[in-house]
Amino acid sequence: QQQVKQSPQSLIVQKGGISIINCAYENTAFDYFPWYQQFPGKGPALLIAIRPDVSEKKEGRFTISFNKSAKQFSLHIMDSQPGDSATYFCAASMNSGGYQKVTFGTGTKLQVIP
Amino acid sequence: SAVISQKPSRDICQRGTSLTIQCQVDSQVTMMFWYRQQPGQSLTLIATANQGSEATYESGFVIDKFPISRPNLTFSTLTVSNMSPEDSSIYLCSAWRGGYTFGSGTRLTVV
Numbered sequence: 489q490q491q492v493k494q495s496p497q498s499l500i501v502q503k504g505g506i507s508i509i510n511c512a513y514e515n516t517a518f519d520y521f522p523w524y525q526q527f528p529g530k531g532p533a534l535l536i537a538i539r540p541d542v543s544e545k546k547e548g549r550f551t552i553s554f555n556k557s558a559k560q561f562s563l564h565i566m567d568s569q570p571g572d573s574a575t576y577f578c579a580a581s582m583n584s585g586g587y588q589k590v591t592f593g594t595g596t597k598l599q600v601i602p
Numbered sequence: 603s604a605v606i607s608q609k610p611s612r613d614i615c616q617r618g619t620s621l622t623i624q625c626q627v628d629s630q631v632t633m634m635f636w637y638r639q640q641p642g643q644s645l646t647l648i649a650t651a652n653q654g655s656e657a658t659y660e661s662g663f664v665i666d667k668f669p670i671s672r673p674n675l676t677f678s679t680l681t682v683s684n685m686s687p688e689d690s691s692i693y694l695c696s697a698w699r700g701g702y703t704f705g706s707g708t709r710l711t712v713v
Contacts, residue, residue, distance in 0.1 A: 522702075529611075530706050531696075531705050534702065537701075587698045588698070592644045592645045594644045595642075
């Protein structure tokens, strides 16, 4: 019940295209859904996050779509750029004694080709 | 959000030896975490470290193998003890301060 399933494992997108990464969860106790971006040799960095009372959140070229009834959420990267090439992790977390205990997806390696 | 300095960034170690990884946070944080990440894989939580108390280890990780210190609210260390090639991985520290911040990781190779 603690798993977060993420797909695809890898993704190649042309510059200017839309990158879409999907995640699904089982545990309805999760109440916060962040996405992390990780470049080689670096730690993951928070990209964008959403709470389940919102169906969509947009920040620049990055949009999270959230479907509470289906227990699914996705990251859309519009106008994908070569600089977006990185590994993306979805995550789901729940409150656990004053902090958010987080479960990470398996990651998607995105390559944006010129 | 907090900024974390982690060192060393990489090391090559002989089997049977130990390596201590250090993480320094630029502000006081209650919760710090240690993760392991196999290349190309997701993050696996090793343990949660609160200042002034024993670390809490996840299933499959034990204190004798991965002792953790948390002497104050800005610093933590993880030791990988009696290393074997199976311990080759990336080790990441993280801190919770209204959100998660990660260090840049330590790439460990055991030969």
